[in-house]
Amino acid sequence: MSTYAKKGAYLALVARRKDRLDIVAETSRQLGSGDVIIIPGDVANVEDCKKFIDETIHHFGKLDHLINNAGISQSILFEDFSQIQDANPIMNTNFWGSTYMTYFAIPYLLKSKGRIIVITSAAGNLPSPLATIYSASKAALLRFYEALI
Numbered sequence: 683m684s685t686y687a688k689k690g691a692y693l694a695l696v697a698r699r700k701d702r703l704d705i706v707a708e709t710s711r712q713l714g715s716g717d718v719i720i721i722p723g724d725v726a727n728v729e730d731c732k733k734f735i736d737e738t739i740h741h742f743g744k745l746d747h748l749i750n751n752a753g754i755s756q757s758i759l760f761e762d763f764s765q766i767q768d769a770n771p772i773m774n775t776n777f778w779g780s781t782y783m784t785y786f787a788i789p790y791l792l793k794s795k796g797r798i799i800v801i802t803s804a805a806g807n808l809p810s811p812l813a814t815i816y817s818a819s820k821a822a823l824l825r826f827y828e829a830l831i
């Protein structure tokens with residue numbers, strides 16, 4: 683984000699914690715960003731993802747780059763989840779969060795001939811016993827964006 687800010691980019695910042703977004707927004711302004719808005723919310727929630735894009739377009743009028751960075755990790759063996767549903771947030775954030783955002787952003791990115799940047803992980807290609815669902819979520823992202831191109 684600091685690289686974008688130093689280049690004077692206009693930024694719409696998204697995360698769940700507003701207090702952290704306020705800090706990143708202020709730092710981005712100091713580094714040179716021309717305009718920064720924050721939109722608190724959860725990428726695992728499809729309505730929030732629509733809101734992130736709608737508010738960005740309402741404020742800036744266009745979208746050049748979508749950066750899908752939000753992700754949560756895992757450091758537990760698959761059989762040690764106390765209930766299997768506890769694994770859901772990993773896939774919901776890492777895979778569905780990126781794909782929801784991409785779905786709502788695509789009409790505007792096509793107009794601007796913009797770009798999608800997605801943060802995957804070496805774990806998407808390398809087996810890791812303590813990161814089964816995390817690895818699966820990153821492998822799914824890799825295959826999804828390869829197919830989307």
Ligand SMILES: NC(=O)c1ccc[n+]([C@@H]2O[C@H](COP(=O)([O-])OP(=O)(O)OC[C@H]3O[C@@H](n4cnc5c(N)ncnc54)[C@H](OP(=O)(O)O)[C@@H]3O)[C@@H](O)[C@H]2O)c1
Nearest residue numbers: 696697698699723724725726751752753754775801802803
């Ligand atoms: N750190 C590594 O070694 C490493 C290695 C390979 C890949 N990656 C990937 O790089 C990305 C960033 O990792 P990091 O280590 O910088 O993680 P981090 O320090 O935990 O930061 C994650 C960011 O995502 C946000 N976020 C998490 N869940 C969210 C949700 N449901 N909705 C909206 N925002 C959410 C967090 O803010 P809130 O908590 O306020 O929402 C935070 O700003 C991830 O995709 C990760 O998988 C990291």
